Amino acid sequence: MKHRKNPPPHAGFTLVELLVVIAIIGVLVGLLLPAVQSAREAARRTQCMNNMKQMGLAALNFESAYKHLPTGPMDGDPEAINLDGSPNHAGRNHGGRAPTYGGTVCCRAATRRGWNHFFKILPFMEQQVVYELSRDDPPYWPYVTNNAGEDDVAKVAIGGYHCPSRRSPKLYNNNLRARVDYAGCAGFMHGPTIAGTNDIPEAPLGEGPEISERGSPNMGDTPGRKGVIVNPALGAKRLLSEITDGLSNTIMFGEKSLPKDRHGVDGGDNERWNNAGWDVDDLRFHFPPIPDAQAPPYKPGTTGSTAWRRYFGSAHAEGLNATRADGSVNFYSYMVDPEVWMYLCICDDDSTIDEEAL
Numbered sequence: 001m002k003h004r005k006n007p008p009p010h011a012g013f014t015l016v017e018l019l020v021v022i023a024i025i026g027v028l029v030g031l032l033l034p035a036v037q038s039a040r041e042a043a044r045r046t047q048c049m050n051n052m053k054q055m056g057l058a059a060l061n062f063e064s065a066y067k068h069l070p071t072g073p074m075d076g077d078p079e080a081i082n083l084d085g086s087p088n089h090a091g092r093n094h095g096g097r098a099p100t101y102g103g104t105v106c107c108r109a110a111t112r113r114g115w116n117h118f119f120k121i122l123p124f125m126e127q128q129v130v131y132e133l134s135r136d137d138p139p140y141w142p143y144v145t146n147n148a149g150e151d152d153v154a155k156v157a158i159g160g161y162h163c164p165s166r167r168s169p170k171l172y173n174n175n176l177r178a179r180v181d182y183a184g185c186a187g188f189m190h191g192p193t194i195a196g197t198n199d200i201p202e203a204p205l206g207e208g209p210e211i212s213e214r215g216s217p218n219m220g221d222t223p224g225r226k227g228v229i230v231n232p233a234l235g236a237k238r239l240l241s242e243i244t245d246g247l248s249n250t251i252m253f254g255e256k257s258l259p260k261d262r263h264g265v266d267g268g269d270n271e272r273w274n275n276a277g278w279d280v281d282d283l284r285f286h287f288p289p290i291p292d293a294q295a296p297p298y299k300p301g302t303t304g305s306t307a308w309r310r311y312f313g314s315a316h317a318e319g320l321n322a323t324r325a326d327g328s329v330n331f332y333s334y335m336v337d338p339e340v341w342m343y344l345c346i347c348d349d350d351s352t353i354d355e356e357a358l
Contacts, residue, residue: 041165045321045331047164051182053327058121059252059327073279075094077233081141088140108271108272110140115150115274133149177272183284185253190222194310199300201287201338205286205338219236226348229283247326251323257292257295257311267280287342291320291334337354
């Protein structure tokens, strides 16, 4: 009679071995996750750069068609009228200086010729359908509901006007109005970095006293302080020949600074994307850029007052993208020399840019 041998014991993991394997997997995941996140952010930053490249090309194609770059927004209208057709002088009040702040017409254009640069380049960004939602209605003032189709256009969130590192295209104000993550460069700002504060940098980076962004010195057309984007209310248009510092040495568009918890409600993110008037919703000035993560959520010195911030910035950790007047796009570190950044934001200061400082 043959005796069967007992089979060898089944091989398996002990509890200690299992814990070691789990720990190794955890370490590997910990090592890989930052690399994956970095790769994703790099892809988002590249998409953001592509958005800005398309805007730059559209602006230059606009210039080829109209012989000047797209003008920025304005408030009211130089020919504003009442509903009965009589002149409305309040809607024609443009310009002004300190100490009066906010004494000019505000805070939207009466009709589409006063909407912003981003609206004006739509036909050159394959967005003709959105552009045609607007109309050449009379410049009624004060507000007439959906005049010129402003609300119809505002309901369309343009993907190319959103930085994927910050947010996806979406609507605010009960799904009625979209926003934009980029801003036109309006040159040198006479006043503080945030409206209504004392944060005015020392010269040459700043000058006081505060003047409203709608005041004449801040409308993008002050000699020696001009921006590529200019307020057209007083007839200004920006010609390529006026960018005397050189197209490749001058910023036309940049990413705007916007704290994470203030999307849709910040002073620079609370209006229609197409018609906010001459406002920091779609304009920024020469001050050094600040990342979203470091931008104060409210007006400094308060715990809840809205901040109207005038500087560029972005959701990217290390810097921001900006489109130059020649259509090229560059990534600038937040550590950029403040004076060099100022020179980049002004198109006629006759300053030489030190590329090593960028």
